[in-house]
Amino acid sequence: MHVSDTALLLARWQFAFTVSFHIIFPAISIGLASYLAVLEGLWLKTGKVVYKELFFFWSKVFAVGFAMGVVSGVVMSYQFGTNWSGFSAVAGAVTGPLLAFEVMTAFFLEAGFLGIMLFGWTKVGPRAHFFATLMVAVGTLISTFWILSSNSWMQTPQGFALVDGKVVPTDWLKIVFNPSFPYRLVHMALAAFIVAAVIVGACGAWHLLRGRKDDAIRKSFSMALWMLLVVVPIQVAVGDAHGLNTREHQPAKIAAIEGLWETEKGGTSLNLVGWPDMDAETTRYAVKVPHLGSVILTHSWNGEIQGLKSFPPEDRPNSTIVFWSFRIMVGMGLLMLLLAVCGLALRRNGRLYDARWFQRFALFMAPSGLIALLAGWVTTEAGRQPWVVYGVLRTRDAVSAITVDQVGTSLMIFVMVYFLVFGTGIYYMLKLMAKGPHLPHDEADAEASDTGRGRERFDHRPLSRPTDSIDE
Numbered sequence: 001m002h003v004s005d006t007a008l009l010l011a012r013w014q015f016a017f018t019v020s021f022h023i024i025f026p027a028i029s030i031g032l033a034s035y036l037a038v039l040e041g042l043w044l045k046t047g048k049v050v051y052k053e054l055f056f057f058w059s060k061v062f063a064v065g066f067a068m069g070v071v072s073g074v075v076m077s078y079q080f081g082t083n084w085s086g087f088s089a090v091a092g093a094v095t096g097p098l099l100a101f102e103v104m105t106a107f108f109l110e111a112g113f114l115g116i117m118l119f120g121w122t123k124v125g126p127r128a129h130f131f132a133t134l135m136v137a138v139g140t141l142i143s144t145f146w147i148l149s150s151n152s153w154m155q156t157p158q159g160f161a162l163v164d165g166k167v168v169p170t171d172w173l174k175i176v177f178n179p180s181f182p183y184r185l186v187h188m189a190l191a192a193f194i195v196a197a198v199i200v201g202a203c204g205a206w207h208l209l210r211g212r213k214d215d216a217i218r219k220s221f222s223m224a225l226w227m228l229l230v231v232v233p234i235q236v237a238v239g240d241a242h243g244l245n246t247r248e249h250q251p252a253k254i255a256a257i258e259g260l261w262e263t264e265k266g267g268t269s270l271n272l273v274g275w276p277d278m279d280a281e282t283t284r285y286a287v288k289v290p291h292l293g294s295v296i297l298t299h300s301w302n303g304e305i306q307g308l309k310s311f312p313p314e315d316r317p318n319s320t321i322v323f324w325s326f327r328i329m330v331g332m333g334l335l336m337l338l339l340a341v342c343g344l345a346l347r348r349n350g351r352l353y354d355a356r357w358f359q360r361f362a363l364f365m366a367p368s369g370l371i372a373l374l375a376g377w378v379t380t381e382a383g384r385q386p387w388v389v390y391g392v393l394r395t396r397d398a399v400s401a402i403t404v405d406q407v408g409t410s411l412m413i414f415v416m417v418y419f420l421v422f423g424t425g426i427y428y429m430l431k432l433m434a435k436g437p438h439l440p441h442d443e444a445d446a447e448a449s450d451t452g453r454g455r456e457r458f459d460h461r462p463l464s465r466p467t468d469s470i471d472e
Contacts, residue, residue, distance in 0.1 A: 011084070020374055027373055044127070053438060056438065086398040106146065107139075152178050159172065180246070208221060212436065217436065268293035326375070
């Protein structure tokens with residue numbers, strides 16, 4: 001059955017909408033899980049109750065994010081059968097097992113230790129509880145491993161043969177460790193750490209601006225800025241290596257990202273800004289820097305980069321989209337680097353907790369990690385088009401036999417339900433962060449108030465972890 005262009009476009013919009021909502025919560029969970037492990041480890045090492053206070057507080061935010069991520073992730077798998085059955089039929093022999101590996105390793109590991117981490121503080125010893133927290137953190141990273149392996153294989157497929165038009169695995173090591181996988185894995189893991197750091201830092205800035213300068217707020221604000229100072233420069237280096245890898249394996253994507261139409265001899269200019277026009281095959285209003293494209297993308301003065309006109313029109317990604325999504329991602333990254341450097345300068349001058357302009361800057365940057373994350377995923381996925389499996393299966397051939405009415409109706413339902421359910425979840429997380437960590441008088445008070453000790457009944461589900469009222 002022929003699928004109309006409108007039905008295909010709506011199916012793509014629906015998947016983009018659901019995956020954009022979904023990726024927010026795992027990114028927060030991955031970053032916060034590792035942060036919780038660090039906090040509990042510091043508490044065990046130093047005995048300082050402030051780390052325990054912060055653990056209890058951020059475990060509540062983590063629990064809400066984790067629950068939202070699980071719920072939104074279930075929808076993603078169903079779409080492979082409803083809207084993208086062609087993809088499942090052709091490539092399911094690879095992507096199916098990779099997702100199953102994620103469930104059997106990461107999800108089971110997280111499920112096995114999550115309850116202990118969230119509700120087992122009075123049930124097990126401190127070291128056993130710390131081990132559970134570590135396992136949850138490791139589980140989120142293992143989940144990242146398998147999801148990124150599957151996605152990276154779709155970008156740079158290898159280790160398979162085509163038999164009767166279907167993908168048949170021939171080498172699982174090549175499939176899992178495909179050429180772009182190491183770069184995407186590290187890039188995504190660091191992005192999750194950055195997401196958590198800017199959120200924790202913004203939460204601290206919010207309370208500092210409201211006049212709260214107790215040890216818990218100062219400590220979380222300081223830790224977040226140290227994290228950004230270390231991780232953001234590493235992310236820049238990883239992004240550079242990722243770009244070199246993409247140029248080797250997906251040259252059309254690089255040309256689209258740069259808005260480059262002609263293959264320039266003797267050195268390629270970089271378009272700082274402009275408006276790629278797909279119909280006119282040119283980038284309008286371009287502000288160029290000679291040779292800078294070669295320096296960045298080939299690490300040489302005269303390096304040559306293929307222009308979009310080197311590829312058939314039907315094989316070109318939409319340069320207008322990826323040109324600007326990439327620049328939004330880079331712009332957010334530069335702002336986060338500026339935030340970290342300014343924080344270091346203020347720290348050296350002893351003004352980190354007193355500079356209100358800087359605290360407003362940190363608060364303003366709260367969504368920057370998520371904006372960069374979403375912009376990066378748009379660049380990655382839109383830049384792969386018109387392929388679902390790069391060079392193997394086109395997006396048009398992967399869509400199910402759906403009509404405009406079917407996919408349009410389901411898209412409207414998704415939009416309404418997602419904004420209601422996940423909008424409520426995000427609102428709840430923001431209200432929790434606005435309240436801030438509890439201020440116990442001593443260790444026993446901290447333990448009793450945040451673990452549910454003394455309660456006759458306690459609902460042991462992730463969303464029941466936050467027990468405080470969010471109303472003032």
